[in-house]
Amino acid sequence: MCPGELTDGDRARYQWQLGVSGFGEEGQARLKAASVLVSRVGGLGSPVAYELAAAGIGRLVLAHAGNLRADDLNRQLLMTDDWIGKPRVQCAARRIRELNPDLEVVAIDANISDANAAELVGEVDLVVDCAPLFEERYAMNEAAFAKGIPIVECAMYDLDLTITSQQQGRTRSLRELVPQPPVHWKREFPVFGAVSGTVGCLGAMEAIKILAGFGEPLWNRMLMMDLRTMSTRLVTLPTP
Amino acid sequence: MKVTLEYFGMLREAAGLNQEDLELPEGADAQSLVQFAAERHGEPLRSLLLSAQEVPHPWLLIAIDDVVESHQVELAQGSHVLLSSPISGG
Numbered sequence: 001m002c003p004g005e006l007t008d009g010d011r012a013r014y015q016w017q018l019g020v021s022g023f024g025e026e027g028q029a030r031l032k033a034a035s036v037l038v039s040r041v042g043g044l045g046s047p048v049a050y051e052l053a054a055a056g057i058g059r060l061v062l063a064h065a066g067n068l069r070a071d072d073l074n075r076q077l078l079m080t081d082d083w084i085g086k087p088r089v090q091c092a093a094r095r096i097r098e099l100n101p102d103l104e105v106v107a108i109d110a111n112i113s114d115a116n117a118a119e120l121v122g123e124v125d126l127v128v129d130c131a132p133l134f135e136e137r138y139a140m141n142e143a144a145f146a147k148g149i150p151i152v153e154c155a156m157y158d159l160d161l162t163i164t165s166q167q168q169g170r171t172r173s174l175r176e177l178v179p180q181p182p183v184h185w186k187r188e189f190p191v192f193g194a195v196s197g198t199v200g201c202l203g204a205m206e207a208i209k210i211l212a213g214f215g216e217p218l219w220n221r222m223l224m225m226d227l228r229t230m231s232t233r234l235v236t237l238p239t240p
Numbered sequence: 241m242k243v244t245l246e247y248f249g250m251l252r253e254a255a256g257l258n259q260e261d262l263e264l265p266e267g268a269d270a271q272s273l274v275q276f277a278a279e280r281h282g283e284p285l286r287s288l289l290l291s292a293q294e295v296p297h298p299w300l301l302i303a304i305d306d307v308v309e310s311h312q313v314e315l316a317q318g319s320h321v322l323l324s325s326p327i328s329g330g
Contacts, residue, residue, distance in 0.1 A: 044329045124291040154329050157250060158249065162251045162325065181299075182299050185326070224322075233306060233322060235306045235307065235322065
């Protein structure tokens with residue numbers, strides 16, 4: 001059987017999405033053959049990874065350092081209360097395997113840095129950037145651009161969220177849009193799990209569209225949502 | 241000329257409002273609008289908008305009528321200007 005070739009079990013499992021216009025069995029086969037890096041798997045990365053697993057991405061690489069804390073649980077939906085004090089990424093991998101045992105899940109107990117970005121990005125077809133620190137995001141984005149693979153950039157603050165998709169030759173990079181880390185950005189910021197969950201689901205949908213080759217990804221556009229007023233803007237970004 | 245200035249993310253929080261209509265001299269550019277808003281609201285918005293050199297931070301995103309432009313682009317009567325400072329994941 002070729003990589004990505006669908007089995008009868010796949011057709012049964014994914015039948016609700018196989019009917020999506022422009023997707024079909026060819027799109028599903030592309031997802032099955034695909035490998036995606038999600039970093040991190042906290043408030044934002046949890047729903048990204050869970051939705052990608054539900055959709056049938058063949059291989060998920062999850063990267064997130066550190067042990068679960070009680071204050072993670074308002075938003076990190078792949079975590080469970082009984083896991084406090086143990087590695088977050090192992091809990092995320094466990095939950096994903098429970099949802100979809102057909103997938104290959106690789107759990108990396110580390111955050112992305114200049115030291116590991118090229119290696120981790122090098123083994124996937126797409127990256128979803130869910131990291132809180134701009135240093136991590138630059139490392140991931142630059143590695144994705146060096147390899148020429150797409151990266152979905154997700155972000156949130158309070159009840160606001162932004163999302164855009166980038167790729168070498170098609171869009172500007174993160175550093176071209178944000179030339180240096182904003183000095184006032186803090187590691188801890190106010191957010192509801194419903195906000196990180198919203199942008200996480202949007203990020204997963206972007207990844208699915210790009211990998212399966214349908215719809216209109218957010219190349220050179222940024223979706224900006226204010227969930228406090230439920231207002232949305234779709235802004236056009238400068239092209240390369 | 242009258243322009244509408246909308247704040248996003250941390251800028252909205254610092255300004256204490258979603259948007260406002262402002263009266264600017266003809267020919268004003270985006271940078272002068274940011275400086276005007278910083279002067280009008282003071283801290284903490286001022287530090288989020290301007291560097292020590294009193295110019296907009298290089299990471300400040302300025303979208304005019306939903307198109308991200310350089311800080312030097314000239315505004316027009318009725319322009320809608322969205323200001324955002326980059327946010328991140330987590």
